[in-house]
Amino acid sequence: MERISCIIHYDGTNYSGFQIQPNSVTIQEKIEKALLKIHKGASIRIIASGRTDAGVHAMGQVIHFDSPLTLKEKEWKRAMQTLLPSDILVHHVQKVDATFHSQHHSKSKEYRYFVLNRQDPDIFNRQYVHHVPHTLNIDAMEQACAYIKGTHDFTSFCSMKTTLKGDKVRTVTEATCTKNGDTIEFVFKGNGFLYNMVRILVGTLLNIGKGKYPPIYIKQILEAKDRNKSGATAPAHGLFLWEVTYE
Amino acid sequence: MERISCIIHYDGTNYSGFQIQPNSVTIQEKIEKALLKIHKGASIRIIASGRTDAGVHAMGQVIHFDSPLTLKEKEWKRAMQTLLPSDILVHHVQKVDATFHSQHHSKSKEYRYFVLNRQDPDIFNRQYVHHVPHTLNIDAMEQACAYIKGTHDFTSFCSMKTTLKGDKVRTVTEATCTKNGDTIEFVFKGNGFLYNMVRILVGTLLNIGKGKYPPIYIKQILEAKDRNKSGATAPAHGLFLWEVTYE
Incomplete structure (x- = not known):
């Protein structure tokens, strides 16, 4: 074998x-x-x-x-x-090696989420970017990312449909938001992600970008440990499992 | 109205x-x-x-x-x-103006054809580029483009399924082939294009890129006025109607 x-x-x-x-x-x-x-x-x-x-x-x-x-x-x-x-x-x-295990031995995962931020959609890329025509405050979303980084209980960013029994403490080692032309790229790297976590993070960051609440509100959401405090789950089609890292 | x-x-x-x-x-x-x-x-x-x-x-x-x-x-x-x-x-x-006519008044049209020239396909772009894994000689295709430019009888580059009764003389004002990274872009601009003309031109250029015949062979194909002398019709999905110009 x-x-x-x-x-x-x-x-x-x-x-x-x-x-x-x-x-x-x-x-x-x-x-x-x-x-x-x-x-x-x-x-x-x-x-x-x-x-x-x-x-x-x-x-x-x-x-x-x-x-x-x-x-x-x-x-x-x-x-x-x-x-x-x-x-x-x-x-x-x-x-x-016969001892390698793609699930158990993964050290960290990186997800990227793409948003097209302009009036018109890009029909040739429509299945790979989430189109948001509203004006977004990139600085505010960048600042909010800093509150996501670190070790937190991410209960507020986990789908209520989760079947997970263990704790929801995870470490996010990288959380960034950058804009290139019309495209906003969110990068999240960490030791583990909960059900829908990246999409709920993006949905919440987009609310901050739209000015619904200030960047520091991320802290309050985390502390609340309540899914009702965070934003809507961003659509699946903007999300990519980008890289899995092993020891 | x-x-x-x-x-x-x-x-x-x-x-x-x-x-x-x-x-x-x-x-x-x-x-x-x-x-x-x-x-x-x-x-x-x-x-x-x-x-x-x-x-x-x-x-x-x-x-x-x-x-x-x-x-x-x-x-x-x-x-x-x-x-x-x-x-x-x-x-x-x-x-x-009520006299404008999108078909009759078009002065020239530009088509672009995209080829991905590398071993692996790009699954996220698979419907918009034609994947060619073989090595292609870009210089040879560029040289061949020079023979396409100009006013010629393009019978050899017209599908035999055409219902056109008039002559097949057309003027191609621009014909280029450039490579950026793994992507080859063909640009054709002219006062009119015959049925499948761009796709047959690309199919023929790809044969030249693969070394099947030299660039100057384009001249012979044009002179032959015979569809059997040119290459296969390149697939539709790499082709874009890029721009229509009016007076």
């Missing part, structure tokens, strides 16, 4: 998220179907760094699986790519 | 081309449906600078129509945009 790890890109537009579920088209299903063919009908289970929601994209999802085949890395990439649909790409394949 | 002219952007991916046809979804149909609603059930016929094929995009399609309504340009833009699907955008609205 060899353990194979892959970096995967996907356009989440036409999927019900990463994880296999009945009566839905998922990324995991498409990848496992490709591996089923490569293994001539023997099913192979893949494990990812984590799931992504319906409509969310990935530039750096990491998966691993075990195979009895002895293909070279290049051959794995080609074999999988030939069988995958055009909205999923195997960017990189690497043989890894 | 007021004559209204609009610059339209569209993503051609999900359409059977610009022009209305039975049992197909077309851009014209979507725009006329929006105008039908604005005119409370009175049908308005639009005229475009020209049709585009299934899957071809536009950054600068120009249309015009006549309306008994007296909306401001800004109001037209908003009213139409509200009713159009997310892959069609009214970029600009202008009231024009």
Whole structure:
């Protein structure tokens, strides 16, 4: 048996998220179907760094699986790519130690969220940026990002649909907001993210950008530990799982 | 009656081309449906600078129509945009003289064709660039472009499915090929283009880029006046109607 790890890109537009579920088209299903063919009908289970929601994209999802085949890395990439649909790409394949685990060993994750801030939408990019025509105060959102950074209880930024039983304390090591031309890019890096956390953070930051409340209000939201205090969940299509880092 | 002219952007991916046809979804149909609603059930016929094929995009399609309504340009833009699907955008609205005609008065048209020249496709841009993983000789394609420029009989670069009865002499005022990063951009500007002309030009240029024949072979293809001498029709999804110029 060899353990194979892959970096995967996907356009989440036409999927019900990463994880296999009945009566839905998922990324995991498409990848496992490709591996089923490569293994001539023997099913192979893949494990990812984590799931992504319906409509969310990935530039750096990491998966691993075990195979009895002895293909070279290049051959794995080609074999999988030939069988995958055009909205999923195997960017990189690497043989890894049998102890490597894409989910358990991830040290940090980076998410990026893109907002197009101008009057007209960009129809050619409409599935990858959230279009916000209102004037946004970038300085205020930048300042608010500073309050997000650090170790906090992020209960206020976690969907109430979460099934998580443990605590909601997470460490965000990077939280930034920068504008290039008409595009605002939010970057969040941390040791773990709660259900919908990035999208609720962005929804809240956009409220601050619109002047609904001042940057320091982030502190109050965190302290409240109440999902009702934060903003709406920003739409899925602006969000990318950008990179997963391992030890 | 007021004559209204609009610059339209569209993503051609999900359409059977610009022009209305039975049992197909077309851009014209979507725009006329929006105008039908604005005119409370009175049908308005639009005229475009020209049709585009299934899957071809536009950054600068120009249309015009006549309306008994007296909306401001800004109001037209908003009213139409509200009713159009997310892959069609009214970029600009202008009231024009009643003698203006978007098709008859166009002086020149510019088309751009995008090729992604690297091993891996770009899944997020897959519907807007033609992916060519082979090594391409940019210099050779640039040289070949010089033979395209000028006034020629373009019979060899016209689809045999054309219904055109007149001559196939056209003037190409600009033909260029430039590479930025992994992206090759072909620009063609001229007083008129035949059916599939740009896509056959690109297909032929790509053959030259792959070294199938030398740049000067363009001259021989033109002289032959034979569609069988030129290359395959490049796929529709890399092509954009970029700009239409009027006197």
